[in-house]
Amino acid sequence: MSYNISIRLDTRRKKSNGMYPVKLRVYGKETKKEKWYNLNIDLNEKQFDEIWLNAKNKNLRGSNKELRLKLQAIENRANDEAGSMEVFDFSKFEFKLFRKSSDSNNVNYHFNLAIEKCKKNNKISTAESFKYTLNSLANFSLNIKKCSIEKLRFQEITVDWLKEYEQHMLDKGKSITTISIYTRTLRVIFNNAIEVNDLSAEHYPFGKNKYKISRTKKVKKALTAEQLKTLFEAKVSNSNEEAAKAFWFFSYACNGMNMKDIALLKYSNFKEDHFSYYRAKTFDKTAEKKEIVIYLTDFTKEVISKHGRKNNKGYVFNIVDQDDDVQTQYKKIKNFTRYINDHIKRIAKANNLPDEISTYWARHSFATNSIRKGASMEFISEALNHSDLSVTKGYFEGFEDEAKKEFANTIMDF
Template structure:
């Protein structure tokens, strides 16, 4: 609320001993003053009625002038409504047009979010947001669309358009979860009112991904390949097998491993995606591959990233992505060459470790412990002790053991 009072400012007297009459404006505990241009002596001011006393020779004319200005101020305040500022008030009283702030568009707000992510080296999230925003704006055909113009009908049409283009259910779901996250942030930052929220009745569908595992016998076929004459292919195969030998470690986490992560014969690291800490036994198969990757001038166990790279930056993200892309290209060809029916990708290593452990008779709980997953009721899990590392190591060894030695 904004309050206005007419007062005699007795803090400083003028040269003739009179004092200025002012309008004191209070807005959320902040006080501003506007001069009326009129001054009187204290004996001519009636503090109870906030006007010039009748004994003043020009009381009627001056009080009329004060009242007129008072109502002009009140009218200007009402016109400003909830966007009051003393600067805007002065501009209105001086006859200047009210300055209307340009509304923040969906693109402007999203660009700011993405820029902030890059600044704190969350380049992975930044790329996900940028892709979703670009695709949505391309569909809308309006780069200046406002948040309150994004409604249920528009989102349904966008979903239908993506489906027609052949995108899978989970890919569409990823786009919509990102758009929803942006909208929620805009609400929290008072960019748009919650009453415009378009996601209440929109169901974001998802489906279980197909299993990407292959048989342990298929991994054995890859282990037997001789690629000594093809260094790029061997590098790709070694990367894939290393992921399998380290309980399905992600390629991103592998890329950031350094000597500091090797502790008493184990690989100890914190997964970048979940921030969960892992401690994986370093068996001979994995150790041999790491030795083959060793480069004296690289601080990383696998020389994918340069030493001076800013970790989790956009540059690092692109280098790792290219490594994954190249690995997928080579191992897919290898899979076809050795007769593996399912297409090989970097994800297959993790899924195959879990599936192989299951076929060997290990419990879902133990497999979940090894892969760092929650299993069953999360509340119940709080009261369960983690499996002893020896038990996990035993399963780990059994899964990656060469088939001819089982």
């Protein structure tokens, strides 16, 4: 064993009541470090000898017997948790020891662990995604399976359970895409529990010959060149619509720049005729950080001049503030995106354009229209900051049929 665990009386400092604290001593043989964990139990030396050290003492009665059983249970559990690790690690040991024994296979517990980890790493959007999934599962578990989410164990989520959940969601009018998102998120939680040895892989309900998460082909939403011209030249009814149109086309003109990245754009990112930034969505997902360079045009300069802060310091646009914490930033950016979407839809409706248009369309409109102008897949991939060319292929797939029709109609144009 690479560790040594024992119950000790810490006689280094006597308490005012004349007692010493009983502690769990853990020694890591490889690191040659030891830690003492307080058990919130105080005894004097005679009591400790009688209750714990005298293993042959079988005459213990009442509270003394209960205390010995309690200490034995603590030592046994500590050995079990340490023994479950291939390599002993203090942080993992503490994580497992200082929780209820039932937490190891509790779905709610592992969801909340993931949520707190996301918050700690400032991944507020991902934390929200875990929350939405947990709420959906809680509703199904309680109302259909008659089990509160606090008592739901991993072992109860079988292939049949997942199929019933999927049908329940469909009956509620939820899309396959939503169900896929929720089940993929649940799969992450299963993987997390298996990774920390809280769950055996035999209880994993996903994969070959098990529950298969539905895959839907993403439909790339993009405006045609004619629709883009109509939107760009559309008259607006008020300043809100003017701002929405300006930011939508700013995103389009900046290689489909995400609204979060626009909100976090700083004047310090600018240099002469361009600005550069790292895409927030993918920054933590890749070891190699790709800097995106955007060259300024008359249009983007005009948007910055009209809607940017005038002091040329800090954030370019008045969307978030320097002293905002991550949670506040997240809420402000979410509200800003909703504001743009609400008003761009009003403009679209007034001009007979697709009424489901959103900021999401600006990115795909940039990609699709770049393809129409003859841009290569490699150019689009770099402009969109895709991690792999396979991701970019999705844009070309949506364009392929249209290109074929156009080619068929012009093949006889000599």
